[in-house]
Ligand SMILES: NC(=O)C1=CN([C@@H]2O[C@H](COP(=O)(O)OP(=O)(O)OC[C@H]3O[C@@H](n4cnc5c(N)ncnc54)[C@H](OP(=O)(O)O)[C@@H]3O)[C@@H](O)[C@H]2O)[C@@H](O)CC1
Ligand SMILES: Nc1ncnc2c1ncn2[C@@H]1O[C@H](COP(=O)(O)OP(=O)(O)O)[C@@H](O)[C@H]1O
């Protein structure tokens with residue numbers, strides 16, 4: 036699903052208005068009606084107090100139009116106009132007049148009075164600012180937002196939490212609505228997914244307001260949101276007359292004394308994701324434990340007891356997956372140096388492979404085309420240096436990906452796969468996965484898909500999605516805290532099955548079936 040910028044949303048608006056030959060207030064009417072339907076379906080007329088805080092732009096206009104629907108349906112509402120500017124939008128004014136025609140007079144707030152009382156059991160509709168916020172709110176507006184946040188009332192944000200920018204982080208973290216729910220129009224917004232701004236969005240849902248399909252289909256976006264509809268077409272079915280040779284041979288290189296488990300996790304994840312064969316190259320100390328714990332993995336031990344001193348890659352290996360638990364001993368660094376200067380095939384670099392690259396920046400130029408790097412934020416910082424905020428981080432990663440023609444899998448709550456100027460934001464996963472070794476599992480899964488013939492971008496996106504899905508299925512059975520990387524591997528199989536499950540038919544459809 037595409038993630039549009041604010042400018043693209045304004046363009047979609049104009050395109051739709053021209054093509055459908057409608058006035059702009061029709062779009063506002065659709066927006067308000069969709070929100071009303073969403074609320075009405077859940078509230079069923081309940082007499083809970085609903086406070087609508089409306090700005091003076093189109094986001095405020097949505098709120099004012101919504102107030103009319105709520106009033107017409109007997110809800111107990113109170114409407115406030117947060118009067119932060121004289122520059123009211125045309126459609127806001129149209130809707131304000133419609134409200135006044137119904138003898139509903141909002142209370143105008145201008146910072147000279149105490150903030151209105153809101154009780155814990157009330158509902159707040161936040162329609163103060165939408166995607167048009169372009170500077171920090173005035174202090175009194177920021178304080179009003181803070182006041183609503185501490186009220187504890189259920190807060191429903193229209194389109195985007197007020198105070199959230201589309202392209203930068205807020206200056207004052209207290210001056211952003213902490214929304215229990217965001218009802219966003221047509222497409223998700225990029226700040227919902229970044230660690231510094233996603234904290235303001237507990238849950239979000241999209242409302243279709245009928246923006247023009249041609250515009251939505253043909254417009255290229257800098258980001259995409261990856262769900263089942265995006266990954267399912269990437270799947271390559273296994274055919275009857277195939278054999279293990281068809282599904283590639285992953286060479287997993289890494290491990291060191293005390294960290295052989297990292298290679299075990301990556302190797303087992305690669306096999307469980309469907310790789311035909313997996314060979315692990317590890318220091319001697321891991322030979323017996325690995326051979327006995329995962330009999331399916333072939334093991335090649337280094338001459339050195341505790342760390343790797345040589346990487347042996349042959350034509351039989353289709354993919355190299357390197358760095359998990361590897362350490363950074365001088366001789367390991369030398370082996371990496373020799374390897375990266377001559378290897379040109381498919382490559383996944385994780386953990387200490389990334390740390391060595393960070394310490395020896397001259398080696399970055401030797402990365403083979405489409406190498407896949409899987410840093411967590413700390414590893415990324417070592418690789419790229421510091422960034423001002425999450426938005427700059429994304430720009431730095433894009434520039435890196437373009438310069439070195441590589442793919443970066445930026446791991447986190449919403450892992451983002453970056454190739455060139457484009458980012459693919461993952462939808463699966465949960466905080467149960469914040470546990471040692473889950474990154475090793477991911478590296479093995481990416482390598483496995485590469486070995487099976489998926490393209491580098493597809494392998495990255497598919498692995499990240501399935502890894503998160505396995506995590507979601509695992510917590511459904513075990514809870515968050517009991518999640519371990521090994522359990523995550525146990526759910527890879529179920530995550531494939533989940534992928535192919537048909538959606539449950541709606542109740543009406545069930546009834547129609549013979
Ligand atoms: N296709 C869709 O998705 C549809 C979306 N719709 C809705 O429209 C919303 C966007 O509306 P919007 O463009 O009027 O902007 P909004 O956020 O209401 O801000 C209002 C104005 O405030 C100003 N301003 C900015 N920062 C400020 C500050 N700190 N302090 C004071 N003033 C500040 C700035 O104007 P400026 O003063 O800079 O000229 C800005 O224009 C969108 O989120 C959705 O709810 C639907 O109605 C129709 C279909
Ligand atoms: N809060 C979270 N929500 C979703 N996924 C998470 C969360 N925290 C961590 N993960 C995932 O878990 C994995 C952790 O990787 P990493 O930090 O490299 O672990 P390790 O180095 O121990 O293997 C990543 O794939 C990351 O996306």
Ligand SMILES: [K+]
Pocket residue numbers: 094161162163164165192193194195196197
């Ligand atoms: K809002």
